[in-house]
Amino acid sequence: MALKSATLHQLQVFQVAAAHLSFTRAAEALFLTQPTVSMQIKQLTKTVGMPLFEQIGKKLYLTEAGRELLATCEDIFGRLSQFEMAISNMQGLKKGQLKLAVVTTAKYFAPRLLGPFCKRYPDIDVALKVTNRSRVLERITENADDFYIIGQPPENLEVELRPFLEDSLVVLAPPNHPLAQERNIPLHRLSEEPFIMREPGSGTRMVVQNFFNERHVSLRVKMELGSSEAIKQGVIGGLGISVLSHHTLALEGSIGQLKILDVEGFPIRRHWHIAYPIGKKLSVVARAFLDYWLTEGKEIAERTSVELTRELASPSYILRQAVQAASQ
Ligand code: PGA
Numbered sequence: 001m002a003l004k005s006a007t008l009h010q011l012q013v014f015q016v017a018a019a020h021l022s023f024t025r026a027a028e029a030l031f032l033t034q035p036t037v038s039m040q041i042k043q044l045t046k047t048v049g050m051p052l053f054e055q056i057g058k059k060l061y062l063t064e065a066g067r068e069l070l071a072t073c074e075d076i077f078g079r080l081s082q083f084e085m086a087i088s089n090m091q092g093l094k095k096g097q098l099k100l101a102v103v104t105t106a107k108y109f110a111p112r113l114l115g116p117f118c119k120r121y122p123d124i125d126v127a128l129k130v131t132n133r134s135r136v137l138e139r140i141t142e143n144a145d146d147f148y149i150i151g152q153p154p155e156n157l158e159v160e161l162r163p164f165l166e167d168s169l170v171v172l173a174p175p176n177h178p179l180a181q182e183r184n185i186p187l188h189r190l191s192e193e194p195f196i197m198r199e200p201g202s203g204t205r206m207v208v209q210n211f212f213n214e215r216h217v218s219l220r221v222k223m224e225l226g227s228s229e230a231i232k233q234g235v236i237g238g239l240g241i242s243v244l245s246h247h248t249l250a251l252e253g254s255i256g257q258l259k260i261l262d263v264e265g266f267p268i269r270r271h272w273h274i275a276y277p278i279g280k281k282l283s284v285v286a287r288a289f290l291d292y293w294l295t296e297g298k299e300i301a302e303r304t305s306v307e308l309t310r311e312l313a314s315p316s317y318i319l320r321q322a323v324q325a326a327s328q
Helices: 008-020 023-030 034-048 064-090 104-108 110-120 133-142 187-192 203-214 228-236 246-250 284-313 315-326
Strands: 053-056 059-062 096-103 124-131 147-150 159-173 194-198 220-225 242-245 259-261 268-277
Touching: 008 023, 008 034, 008 064, 008 133, 023 034, 059 064, 064 096, 064 284, 096 104, 096 133, 096 284, 104 110, 104 124, 104 242, 104 246, 110 124, 110 284, 124 133, 133 147, 147 284, 159 203, 159 228, 159 246, 159 284, 194 203, 194 228, 194 242, 203 242, 203 268, 220 228, 228 242, 228 246, 242 246, 246 284, 268 284
Parallel strands: 096 124, 096 147, 194 220
Antiparallel strands: 053 059, 147 268, 159 242, 159 259, 159 268
């Protein structure tokens, strides 16, 4: 077998396809087309001389040879990343790479926190992947990044979790909504309203569903949308109400076009965490980043969050809402 002619790229494509048991998902994860993934795997299969996958019904499984090759890939890529770490440790903090994967809601604050770190260490390349919770959890399993930003702790994964910022999930409606001026709205009253929900796999959706399920209140889900930004636009457009993190109100001029309803049991309070797999060896760069994130980064996050809360409670915000409501 001329396995030495297999390229690292083919092995990487195979490893991701084996982790997802799907060529389509592997293509998405690697920013390749599906035919490219199929072609790489076909060539690798030819080199190995035995099938690596088998399809039963609609599902893809690894063959015994595929499982052996997966274990080999894990060895190879594990050794390569140890080597990378050794080199970056030799270079100290001068050069390096840092990979972060954050849940979509964290896009409202995470990039801002990166600013001072990137300025201080201009030769450290930072890659930030923004995706929903279930994808972030998959990336933790794949050991794809150095750090992850998530809300709720994952249930079945062994991770080191450091809280760094508070979060509040709030009920959003357009300012002219009949409930907009009411105080202490009973929770069950929300079940009469059309509700816009995040997509399956979203952490926000999970928190919202658990909150309502635990209180035996059902929601009339009128629509599912795959981003908090789209949900805000839907709420502004009168499609329904929704529950999102208050951080999502920080951008895009939506402040003033959305009203936070005063609902019993709300806001739902929780924390944002920075996470990494227990036992993961942190490079010099990763350790410096974690230190930064939990000190200076945390301060920036807290300051921004206080400013946002102040803005949401300020008379000018309330006044803008009133003007909006009157003109509708
Ligand atoms: P989401 O996650 O952006 O996938 O909704 C937020 C969270 O984990 O709380």
